[in-house]
Amino acid sequence: MRSTTLKTGLAMFAMFFGAGNVVYPLAVGHLAEDGHLFGILGLLITAVGVPFLGLISVTLFGGDYDTYFGRLGKWPGFIVAVLILALIGPFGALPRTITLSFATTKMFYPSLSLPTFSLLSCVLIYLLTVRKNKIVDMIGAYLTPVLLVSLFIIIIKGIVTGTPSPSTSGPSELFLDGLKMGYQTMDLLATPFFASIIVGAIAMSATTKGDSTPKAIVKESLKASLIGAIALSITYLGLGVVASRWSSLLEQTKPEGYLGALAIEILGPYAGIIACIAVALACLTTAIALAAVFADFLQKDIFQDRIGFGACLIATLIISYFFSTLEFTGIMNFLAPILMVCYPALITLALCNLLYKLTGIKWVKIPTLIVFLLSIILTLN
Secondary structure, three states: OHHHHHHHHHHHHHHHOOHHHHHHHHHHHHHHHHHHHHHHHHHHHHHHHHHHHHHHHHHOOOOOHHHHHHOOOHHHHHHHHHHHHHHHOOOOHHHHHHHHHHHHHHOOOOOOOHHHHHHHHHHHHHHHHOOOOOHHHHHHHHHHHHHHHHHHHHHHHHHHHOOOOOOOOOHHHHHHHHHHHHHOOOHHHHHHHHHHHHHHHHHHHHHHHOOOOHHHHHHHHHHHHHHHHHHHHHHHHHHHHHHHHOHHHHOOOOHHHHHHHHHHHHHOHHHHHHHHHHHHHHHHHHHHHHHHHHHHHHHHHHOOOOOOHHHHHHHHHHHHHHHHOOHHHHHHHHHHHHHHHHHHHHHHHHHHHHHHHHHOOOOOHHHHHHHHHHHHHHHHO
């Protein structure tokens, strides 16, 4: 069971580590400079602590996100699930991975345009997704170690060779900036669906080893989640410190190009290109998974199998293409107010469901609605 727990925890790290998880720790370090620890602390609360809270809450429901959301009511719960899937799918996270992949690819192919790259990416995603091609699993199996080694080298060498600049902001301001950027990783949105995968993997292993009681499965699932959370925290801390020490290099670079610029500067042009390719392919494999999840949801839950998976996948990728042409910053300008409204309500839902499982307190609809309305008012103001 221990080996399964470790593998599942590392898999959780890989599932969460998408475009926003690369960009925002670097952005926090770049903005905070030598005050990076205050910014990173804020980031860790909303980019690790809050999603981990969500994972615990959904895990206590056995990974059943339908029941988890269903406590809001049948239709409200369904609408929330649709909204979340749309945001982590073609209206947010999916096109964002394409833009980050483009930014790193453009480092060694400057004449490449975003619309062309997005179109080619969507075609490639379609071809590798429509028949559930195993090449995606093969790429992921070999790519993740290359990506992790590249990040580790960038972090170690970048910390040793870089020099931080003095911060112009106070600790409280840096902390709040980190909190806000942690929202934009969007990890809390994915936790109900990732928890289902984690619990399923642990349950399958437990069944084969004869220890499949619900309590044992929940315990091992929480251990796996903790492993993933620790790995994310260490990576975020490392990336933030590196960006703080190379802040001047990033002054004229767009956020989605931060990692590529650091890789080429710290590792040199040849090793830097390898790191950029690894990041670009990792983003595309994440995009493939997100496209498959949303298209499957469209086919089964929205259209009730009246439309085939291929057609739903095409619709998903058409939306993703147009959103990807907004560039990384444009996508985040669209998402930021939505996340500022939704995140507090989703945190409230996670807390209420956690208390329900631990203490039997049944309040969930009214607290979640109140927080949602307050978030709308505060965001508008």
